[in-house]
Structures are given as C-alpha cells and as structure tokens.
Amino acid sequence: MAQRFVVVMAGGKGERFWPQSRLTRPKQLLPIVGESSMLTQTVERLPGLVPYENILVITNREQRDAVLECCPMLPPENVVAEPVGRDTAAAVGLAALLVGRRDPGATLAMLPADHVIHDIEGFCAVLRAAFETAEAQPRLVTLGITPTEPATGYGYIQKGTALEPVQGREVWAVRRFVEKPDLEKAKSYVASGEFLWNAGMFVWTVASIRSAIAAYVPELESGLAAIERDLASGRGADETLAQHFPGLKKISIDFAVMEKADNVVTLAATFDWDDVGAWPAIVKHLASDAEGNVVRGAGLVHAGANNLVVSTKEHLVAVIGTDDLIVVHTEDATLVVPKARAQEIKDVVKKLGDDERWKKLL
Amino acid sequence: MAQRFVVVMAGGKGERFWPQSRLTRPKQLLPIVGESSMLTQTVERLPGLVPYENILVITNREQRDAVLECCPMLPPENVVAEPVGRDTAAAVGLAALLVGRRDPGATLAMLPADHVIHDIEGFCAVLRAAFETAEAQPRLVTLGITPTEPATGYGYIQKGTALEPVQGREVWAVRRFVEKPDLEKAKSYVASGEFLWNAGMFVWTVASIRSAIAAYVPELESGLAAIERDLASGRGADETLAQHFPGLKKISIDFAVMEKADNVVTLAATFDWDDVGAWPAIVKHLASDAEGNVVRGAGLVHAGANNLVVSTKEHLVAVIGTDDLIVVHTEDATLVVPKARAQEIKDVVKKLGDDERWKKLL
Numbered sequence: 001m002a003q004r005f006v007v008v009m010a011g012g013k014g015e016r017f018w019p020q021s022r023l024t025r026p027k028q029l030l031p032i033v034g035e036s037s038m039l040t041q042t043v044e045r046l047p048g049l050v051p052y053e054n055i056l057v058i059t060n061r062e063q064r065d066a067v068l069e070c071c072p073m074l075p076p077e078n079v080v081a082e083p084v085g086r087d088t089a090a091a092v093g094l095a096a097l098l099v100g101r102r103d104p105g106a107t108l109a110m111l112p113a114d115h116v117i118h119d120i121e122g123f124c125a126v127l128r129a130a131f132e133t134a135e136a137q138p139r140l141v142t143l144g145i146t147p148t149e150p151a152t153g154y155g156y157i158q159k160g161t162a163l164e165p166v167q168g169r170e171v172w173a174v175r176r177f178v179e180k181p182d183l184e185k186a187k188s189y190v191a192s193g194e195f196l197w198n199a200g201m202f203v204w205t206v207a208s209i210r211s212a213i214a215a216y217v218p219e220l221e222s223g224l225a226a227i228e229r230d231l232a233s234g235r236g237a238d239e240t241l242a243q244h245f246p247g248l249k250k251i252s253i254d255f256a257v258m259e260k261a262d263n264v265v266t267l268a269a270t271f272d273w274d275d276v277g278a279w280p281a282i283v284k285h286l287a288s289d290a291e292g293n294v295v296r297g298a299g300l301v302h303a304g305a306n307n308l309v310v311s312t313k314e315h316l317v318a319v320i321g322t323d324d325l326i327v328v329h330t331e332d333a334t335l336v337v338p339k340a341r342a343q344e345i346k347d348v349v350k351k352l353g354d355d356e357r358w359k360k361l362l
Numbered sequence: 363m364a365q366r367f368v369v370v371m372a373g374g375k376g377e378r379f380w381p382q383s384r385l386t387r388p389k390q391l392l393p394i395v396g397e398s399s400m401l402t403q404t405v406e407r408l409p410g411l412v413p414y415e416n417i418l419v420i421t422n423r424e425q426r427d428a429v430l431e432c433c434p435m436l437p438p439e440n441v442v443a444e445p446v447g448r449d450t451a452a453a454v455g456l457a458a459l460l461v462g463r464r465d466p467g468a469t470l471a472m473l474p475a476d477h478v479i480h481d482i483e484g485f486c487a488v489l490r491a492a493f494e495t496a497e498a499q500p501r502l503v504t505l506g507i508t509p510t511e512p513a514t515g516y517g518y519i520q521k522g523t524a525l526e527p528v529q530g531r532e533v534w535a536v537r538r539f540v541e542k543p544d545l546e547k548a549k550s551y552v553a554s555g556e557f558l559w560n561a562g563m564f565v566w567t568v569a570s571i572r573s574a575i576a577a578y579v580p581e582l583e584s585g586l587a588a589i590e591r592d593l594a595s596g597r598g599a600d601e602t603l604a605q606h607f608p609g610l611k612k613i614s615i616d617f618a619v620m621e622k623a624d625n626v627v628t629l630a631a632t633f634d635w636d637d638v639g640a641w642p643a644i645v646k647h648l649a650s651d652a653e654g655n656v657v658r659g660a661g662l663v664h665a666g667a668n669n670l671v672v673s674t675k676e677h678l679v680a681v682i683g684t685d686d687l688i689v690v691h692t693e694d695a696t697l698v699v700p701k702a703r704a705q706e707i708k709d710v711v712k713k714l715g716d717d718e719r720w721k722k723l724l
Contacts, residue, residue, distance in 0.1 A: 019678075019680070298719075300710070300713070300720075302706065302709060302710050302713065303703070303706060303709075311696075314694065315693075315694055315695065315696065316381075316694065316695045316696070316714075316720055316723055317695075317696045317698070318381070318695065318696065318697050318698070318710050318714075319698045319699070320697070320698065320699035320700075320703055320706050320707065320709075320710055321699055321700050321702075321703030321706055322687075322698065322699070322700060322703075325684075325698065327696070327698050329691075329696055331677075332676065332677055332678065333677065333678040333679075333680065334673070334677065334678070334679045334680065334689070334691055334696060335680050335682070336679070336680070336681045336682065336684065336687065336689050336698055337681070337682035337683055337684070338682075338683050338684060340683075341665070341682055341683030341684075344664065344665060344682050344683055345682065347664060347665075347682075348662070348664050348680050348682055351662070351664065352678075352680075357660075358662075358678060361678055
C-alpha cells in the first residue's frame with residue numbers, strides 16, 4: 001500500500017516577532033504560544049497521522065541546526081535545507097521529489113510550521129479525509145479555513161461545485177484562488193459563504209503534483225529532474241541542491257500551479273486554526289489577568305489593561321499606566337509598541353538591517 | 363582665619379528613578395544627567411569655593427562604598443556614614459560636630475548631592491555671599507530658588523524684611539517656612555513675588571547651628587555632645603556613631619530649627635537649579651531629536667514623539683508609535699510608564715518590596 005507523508009515547510013523569516021524572532025530563529029523555532037517551538041508543536045501534532053519516519057521538514061541552511069534541535073524525534077536526514085530560498089513552488093517540487101524517492105506512489109501533505117492548532121483529533125480527521133481525497137483521484141487538495149472575519153491578510157479560495165463527500169466531509173471543486181483582498185472585497189467574500197481562507201495546507205500524490213508542475217512550470221520540472229538524476233546517481237543531497245537549487249524558478253505554488261490547475265479541490269478545515277501572524281495575535285492563546293493583561297516570563301502590569309508583556313524568567317518588565325501596549329524583552333533588545341501599530345515592527349527591522357550597529361539584532 | 367567647609371548630604375533613597383536607582387545605588391550615585399554621578403558632579407562644582415580637604419559627604423552604611431567610588435578626589439575619612447537614618451536635623455548636627463572638630467570657628471554649607479546646577483560660577487558667587495552672610499553675624503542662611511512655576515513639590519520660604527546686602531546681593535529675613543502647598547496656594551505664592559523655593563541648601567557657622575539645635579532640639583544636642591565626647595576621647599567614628607546615632611531624635615532640620623529660629627535669612631540662588639525629582643525631569647537636561655525624543659544609550663524611536671528611552675550601550679530599546687512614554691532598561695529590570703504617570707513608579711517599587719521574587723530589584 002502506498003505510504004502517506006507529511007512535509008513541514010519551516011523556512012519563514014518571522015520578522016513580525018522581532019525581537020524574539022531573528023533571521024536564524026524565526027517564529028516557527030520559538031515558543032511563541034505554548035512551551036515548545038511552533039515547529040515542535042506542528043510535528044507533535046502528526047503521529048496520529050503518519051509515523052515520524054514519514055515526516056520531513058524543509059528549511060534553509062541558516063535554520064537547519066535549530067530545526068534539528070526542535071525535532072529530535074525525527075531522523076536527522078528528514079530535515080532538508082534549501083541552499084537558497086526559491087519560494088514555495090520549488091519547495092513543493094523538492095518535497096514531492098524527496099518523498100517520491102522513498103515511495104513513488106506516496107501521498108504527501110504540505111503544512112506550514114508556524115500555525116496554532118489545538119484540536120489535534122479534529123486536525124487529523126480532516127487530514128485523513130484530505131489524504132483519501134487526493135488518493136481517490138488525481139486531485140490537488142487544499143484545506144480551506146472557514147473565515148471568522150473579513151481578514152485582508154489571507155488569500156481566499158472560492159468554492160465551486162460540490163463533489164462527492166469523502167469520509168462524510170464535503171469536498172468542493174475550487175472555482176478560483178484570490179489574492180489578499182481589500183476590506184470591501186473581504187466583507188463580500190465572507191458574506192457570500194462561498195469563500196474559505198487559503199492557509200497554505202495542501203495534500204496530493206507525488207504523481208499529481210509532479211504532473212501539475214510539469215504542465216504549468218516546465219522549467220521547474222526540468223530542474224527537479226536534474227536534482228533527481230544526481231541523487232539517484234548517489235551524489236550527496238547538500239552538494240546536489242547547492243548546484244541545482246539556485247537555478248530553479250522562483251515562484252509561489254499558488255501562482256504557479258493552484259491558480260491554473262483544473263483539478264484543485266478543497267475541504268473545510270473544521271478544526272481551530274490560527275496563523276498567529278504577529279504579536280497581537282498571541283494573546284488569545286494565553287491566559288490573561290482580570291484586566292486582560294497577558295504576561296509571559298517575569299512581568300507585572302500596574303494600573304493598565306490589555307497589555308502584552310513578554311520577558312525572560314529572570315528579567316522583570318514593569319509596565320505602569322498603559323493600555324494595549326506590547327513590551328517584549330530579550331537579552332539584547334527590547335520592543336515597545338502599541339498593539340495597533342504592530343505592523344510597523346517590520347519597518348524597524350528594516351531600519352536595523354540598514355544600520356551597522358544593529359544588523360546583529362536581525 | 364576661620365575655615366569654610368561644604369558638607370554634601372548623600373543619603374537619599376531615590377525610588378523615583380527605579381529601575382536605575384536601587385537601595386544601594388540611589389539617584390545621587392547615578393549619572394542621571396551627564397556622564398558622572400550626580401554626587402560626583404556636586405563635589406566637582408566646589409573646588410572654586412573650598413579645597414577638597416574641606417568637603418565632607420554624609421551618607422549611610424549601604425551607600426558608603428559607592429560614595430567613596432564616586433569621590434576619589436576626597437580624603438576617604440571625609441566620607442561619613444550614618445549607621446541608621448535619623449532625618450536631616452541629626453545629619454546637620456553631625457556635620458556641624460565633625461566640622462567643629464576640625465575648626466570650631468568654621469562656617470559650613472550643607473548641600474544636597476542630587477541637584478543639577480550648570481552655572482558653576484554663579485553658584486560659587488552666591489555661596490560666597492552666603493558664607494559671608496553667615497560669618498558676619500550669627501545667622502542661619504538658606505538659599506531660596508526663585509520659583510518658575512507654582513510647584514507643589516517643594517516647600518516655600520516667605521521673604522520678610524530686606525536686610526543689608528552682602529557682596530551686592532539682597533538678603534532677606536525669613537518671615538516663615540511653608541510646607542509643600544496645594545496648587546491654589548502655590549499659585550498665590552508665586553504671584554506675590556514674596557516666596558522662594560526651599561531647596562535644602564544652608565550655610566551657617568558651627569556655633570550658630572549648634573546653638574540653634576541646643577535651643578530648639580535640646581535632646582538632639584545632648585546626643586551630639588555624647589558623640590563629641592567619645593570622638594574626643596579617641597574612640598573610632600563608626601563605633602561611636604553605632605552607639606549614639608540610633609538614639610538621636612528623628613526630625614527634619616526645617617521642622618526642628620528653621621521654622622522656629624528667629625535669625626534665619628535667605629539669599630536668592632541666581633544660578634540655574636533643578637532637583638530632577640523624577641524621570642520626566644531629566645529630559646530638559648539632555649539633547650533631543652526633532653520629535654522631542656531623548657535617547658540615552660542604545661535606543662531608537664520610530665514614529666513617536668517626546669519619548670524618553672534609557673538603556674545601556676549594548677541593549678537596544680526600540681520604541682514604535684508611542685508618544686510621551688518613558689522606557690528604562692537595566693540589566694535585570696525594565697520600566698515602561700507614560701511620563702504623566704511617573705509618580706506611580708513608587709507604588710510599583712513598593713509592590714516589589716512586598717514580593718519575595720522581586721525584593722532583589724530594590
């Protein structure tokens with residue numbers, strides 16, 4: 001019987017969680033929510049679905065050591081580092097190629113490393129249905145999140161024809177993918193009931209996704225074929241990727257394949273889901289005091305409400321008389337920003353990158 | 363000719379500058395403004411007035427080592443530590459006693475250790491006139507600060523009869539001392555032109571202040587006499603003070619003597635003066651950027667105005683999108699408080715004292 005695999009994509013930069021997140025320690029490697037890293041939590045969600053031997057993590061050279069530390073339960077060779085970032089289509093192609101070398105008939109789920117999902121049973125149930133959906137026919141399966149608000153930070157998936165249910169779950173043909181909309185459009189999408197958020201969770205067989213890449217991004221397929229040949233000849237993975245990866249076409253899987261293919265279907269993710277995109281998003285996953293203050297590590301809030309204070313265990317952060325403020329202390333940098341201005345953190349991270357004195361804080 | 367001395371009072375707790383100030387490292391021992399400690403700056407203001415041998419510092423046991431470090435220019439025996447705090451009358455009595463042992467005919471100025479005065483020449487000129495005023499007749503001289511606003515944080519001195527000028531400077535009999543007033547009263551004081559701020563700067567001869575203490579606080583005078591006898595017999599200062607100091611009456615010099623004596627006179631301090639009572643007060647002594655932000659150490663403000671950021675040289679504090687906020691980073695504690703709420707720092711310091719985990723941060 002064909003095997004199932006999960007490939008976790010762990011290559012994000014995570015500048016929105018500065019100063020905790022750094023180039024070599026982005027969000028997925030941090031315990032932003034919970035006691036272990038987001039990546040560790042992602043991997044630990046999976047044993048009900050596939051064995052650890054069938055879980056791969058794709059990351060980059062800078063983060064490989066940290067990823068290995070976060071994933072002691074995985075065989076080290078299952079952690080694969082891209083020598084350079086070539087966007088998601090190349091990562092998807094590489095994942096299919098690597099899984100295909102183990103089992104050409106395999107199905108694989110591609111999952112982001114940095115989302116919060118508490119309902120593990122519900123998650124596994126949806127994934128099982130998605131695996132079966134992808135195995136039943138050559139289809140590209142995406143999981144869609146039922147929108148809870150007219151978010152402008154996600155792409156949307158418009159449902160088309162209802163197909164035959166799988167494991168009692170509705171499956172829809174995808175009518176179209178839509179890039180991040182403005183608020184007006186987002187509102188109409190949510191009101192229509194026809195749209196789901198695109199959370200970047202995909203399931204397909206090795207054969208289905210490789211055919212789609214061959215059909216819609218042939219230049220990527222030829223690069224993948226070269227990698228496959230070298231690996232088959234016994235050449236090392238690092239050396240092989242170092243040679244061929246930089247030449248791969250840089251394009252997102254959404255743009256390259258999902259928006260073009262006619263065999264894309266979607267299942268609604270009926271589990272809780274949050275991509276915890278920035279500091280303000282973490283508070284709903286953490287305990288707060290009577291005034292709505294959330295404190296991680298050594299912190300105290302005096303005469304203030306709805307603040308988020310993050311520190312180490314030893315360094316006390318005392319916040320007095322403010323509301324809705326984020327204060328994050330790390331060993332070498334502190335951030336102070338109102339929740340409503342958190343999107344400006346990336347501007348400051350950019351500033352730091354332009355300043356010789358502070359580059360080291362990236 | 364009788365000598366002149368200056369005694370610097372350096373015993374304050376300085377909780378209003380937490381987390382930089384601590385029990386053993388209060389405001390006067392910190393470079394709150396400028397590059398050296400407030401105490402060092404106070405002592406370095408004096409050589410135009412008296413030689414270093416004639417400068418004494420009265421502090422407490424906890425701060426003695428730090429005071430010695432701040433005052434390498436002084437003979438170490440000129441730094442005297444009270445074994446316990448007994449308010450300013452006891453400190454004044456001790457100062458007079460110690461100076462009197464060196465020169466019974468001496469005049470001494472008593473100065474706080476933690477005020478900012480930039481105009482050293484003007485300061486010395488006023489002090490010289492005050493010394494002469496105190497030496498010409500047995501008078502208790504206080505320096506009054508011409509009010510610039512109806513401050514409610516200072517006591518006031520009401521001028522009485524104008525006396526004969528000294529060194530071309532006006533000298534007034536003091537009509538009365540007034541405790542910190544409410545805003546209404548403060549406004550009327552300032553409007554009247556009859557009031558000066560009481561800045562705790564005094565000049566008197568050993569004989570004048572000892573007589574006044576004997577007359578108005580006889581129980582303090584008898585304690586001082588006991589200390590004097592022991593020291594004269596060759597007993598060590600630490601041992602002597604340890605025995606007698608705890609028994610001295612605990613009362614302020616204002617309350618014990620200045621409000622009662624009939625020979626109190628005042629001169630206007632015509633130099634710049636600031637007691638820098640709390641974090642918001644330091645900004646006017648420091649350079650600010652175009653948006654009014656003041657940054658000491660490693661800090662940056664993005665899209666914000668009139669913030670005060672204080673850090674070490676190595677730890678970056680990044681403040682985004684806030685106005686009028688104080689952020690102070692130290693190695694083991696960080697403070698975040700709006701300027702307008704800075705008076706609540708002492709409440710938090712009290713909280714810390716009540717918490718076993720954080721007592722160490724006092």
